[in-house]
Amino acid sequence: MDxxxxxGLIAGILTTLAYLPQAIKTWQSKSADDISWSMLIILSVGIVLWLVYGVSIRNIPLIVANVVTFFLTSIILVLKIRYKNVV
Amino acid sequence: MDxxxxxGLIAGILTTLAYLPQAIKTWQSKSADDISWSMLIILSVGIVLWLVYGVSIRNIPLIVANVVTFFLTSIILVLKIRYKNVV
Incomplete structure (x- = not known):
């Protein structure tokens, strides 16, 4: 590998795993008020489209990166819904 | 364009502009406690690498998308630093 x-691989890994500390922080702090709903939703839709795109062009790194990113952003979205009314 | x-273009636009509502929310709420430092830093480093990668392979969409994303995530990072001690 040149x-x-x-x-590109390291960039993909970083921009994928970057959401892991956010998922952990949200899980621990039980608070996600400062995280924007629109960001999470737009990001998730974009990631799904990247996934469909990756499958269409049979690009394994793109598929793997976006499956992981989608998993992590979904966790953050679920936690934000769950902690919505936690005061 | 097929x-x-x-x-892929729409996916890129969505995952780029997704950070705009987050930057606006953080600017308006003057609060970024729930946003993870590590996420922002890892994401920014990853985006810079994507930028270098895009320049290396002369891929305009990759360059443009990551310049915009880097600009937006830097704003969120600067706002998080600025509002750190705001109570």
Whole structure:
């Protein structure tokens, strides 16, 4: 694997796993008020489209990255719904 | 432009602009406690790598998407620093 491909791979891993600390923080703090509903929803729709796109062009890294990202952003969305009325 | 390329373009636009409502919400609410530092930092580093990768392979959509995303996530990061001690 050449350096540039490796760069793309690391970029993909970082922008995918970046949501893991957010999911953990939201789970621990039981608070998600500062997180924007629109961001989560638009991001999730965008990720699903990336997934469909990745499947269409049979691009494994794109599929794997977006499955993981979708899983993490869904957790944050579910936690935000769950903690909505927690005062 | 065929349907699949259009799909990728829309996915890119959504996952780029998703951060705009978050930047606006953080600006208006003057509060970013629920947003994870690690997410913002890891995401920003990942976006910079995507940018370098995009430049390396001369991919305009990748460059444009990540310049916009980096701009938006930097705003959220700066606002989070600024509102850190706001009670």
């Amino acid at each position: 350096f540039i491909t490796l760069l | 349907f699949i390329t259009l799909l």
